[in-house]
Amino acid sequence: MVIADDDDFDPHLLEEDDFVEEVQSFEFWFGAVEGYLVDRPYGRSPDTPDPELDDTRRDRLITTLCNYCVGETAALEGASGLVRLAPNHHAKVFMATQVVDEARHLEVFLRRLTDLGVVDTATEIQKRANPALLDFKSSLLELVDAGEWDAAVFAQNVILESMEFTVFRSHAENADPVTAEVLQGVISDERRHFGFGENDLGRRMADDPSRRPRLQEVKEQLDRIVLSVFEGALDDLDVPVADRPRLGQEYLETVERLGLT
């Protein structure tokens, strides 16, 4: 279907198949990212102030950004493998847009590390990476290598992306202006990623409920690692312990909607 470009058109009246085709398209992606990335090289406006950070704050930010790079690399490698596994053309196209998003995220975080004076980013990331996050990355890529679309999308687009969405939003509230602006662009991308995961899996489980036990199994296997990764990220950001249950709530709501509790 060609969607009319007139003032009378209401997206809520789209047929379901037309909606999925529209939002999973590269055309949609181009129009979306144009809204929040234009005139922002490396995710930041050239006019955004970049005050010098004290040594303690700078060091904490470097550790946080190094772990963001690990997470984004996991998603980049995962999404690129998932293009081949995607069960239909629209999902393949969407996953290709996600590959581009994840590569951009990695690039902007590496750039921010360079801004902060890190010369050898690869070595610094290796030195500061949270072991639990590395475990999660290995688990995700094993699922991709095994050709398990449902399980890998659950690990990547539901677990990892929900976690990143929550952590990035929390961080953006207290970050320096440049890091906050970079994070806002990433957060806007994450909405598409975790939304795709929940809706694709929800639809597939509605069509074939026998898919659910495997996802419950993967969730149980990854829950311990996820908790450790989440705690590590919130420690790095100095988030008060009392606020943490609230931050984990959105992930719990997602797995509940999917019937995976």
Next chain:
Amino acid sequence: MSDARDAVAKNRHTYELEETGFNEVPKKWRKFYRYWEGVGDVLAPNEVVCPVCKVVIRSKRELRPGDKVYCMPCMSRMVVVKAADGSLEAEVIF
């Protein structure tokens, strides 16, 4: 406008939507969404919050239970339902 849409419009309050700064979908769709402003933000009769990504979904007509709406920013499809407190909320449908 089709006969069906015309009939619906006659029975409901309709709204002229304008962009409010939401920029995460292509331009032609932006007026149908807005950012949730948190505590103190009040939903209009043509608005519901997406339970997945917390963006406010806006319609050109007053919403009623049973209406289907789409959240383009997170690709979710949902149906409007009446909450226990009488307000309208959206439930994801797969």
